Amino acid sequence: MALVSSGFRLAGPLVWWGWLVLCSLPRQAPVPAEATASLTQALLAIHFPVAAFTLAFWTLQDPRTRTWCRRLVIACALYLGGQMLLQALTKQPDGGF
Incomplete structure (x- = not known):
């Protein structure tokens, strides 16, 4: 079903x-x-x-596995967002880093 x-x-x-x-x-x-x-x-x-x-x-049938995966995805999204913010704040005016 x-x-x-x-x-x-x-x-x-x-x-x-x-x-x-x-x-x-x-x-x-x-x-x-x-x-x-x-x-x-x-x-x-x-x-x-x-x-x-x-x-x-x-x-992801088990609730514990779903929770673990959800936390992992949130951690990855926060890490990527932090890296994007860091690059935006530290970028030089000429385009270099």
Whole structure:
């Protein structure tokens, strides 16, 4: 039963991935190398929805694991925000550091 409802939750990310692939289809003949690389990257982006699905329905089933992951994500976001603030405050006028 849970996987039936989870199929609906997976539909949104799969629509996003399909749109990404559709927008990355080459529109020229002959196909340039950049277009091939763009399509390859879009096709391989399927790992994002799959990772979100596995986190939601397999890895993070235990409340302790969810709490640990939430704290880790918050710590990473705070660290990145602090680094961005530090770079903004210490940047030289000529663009150097």
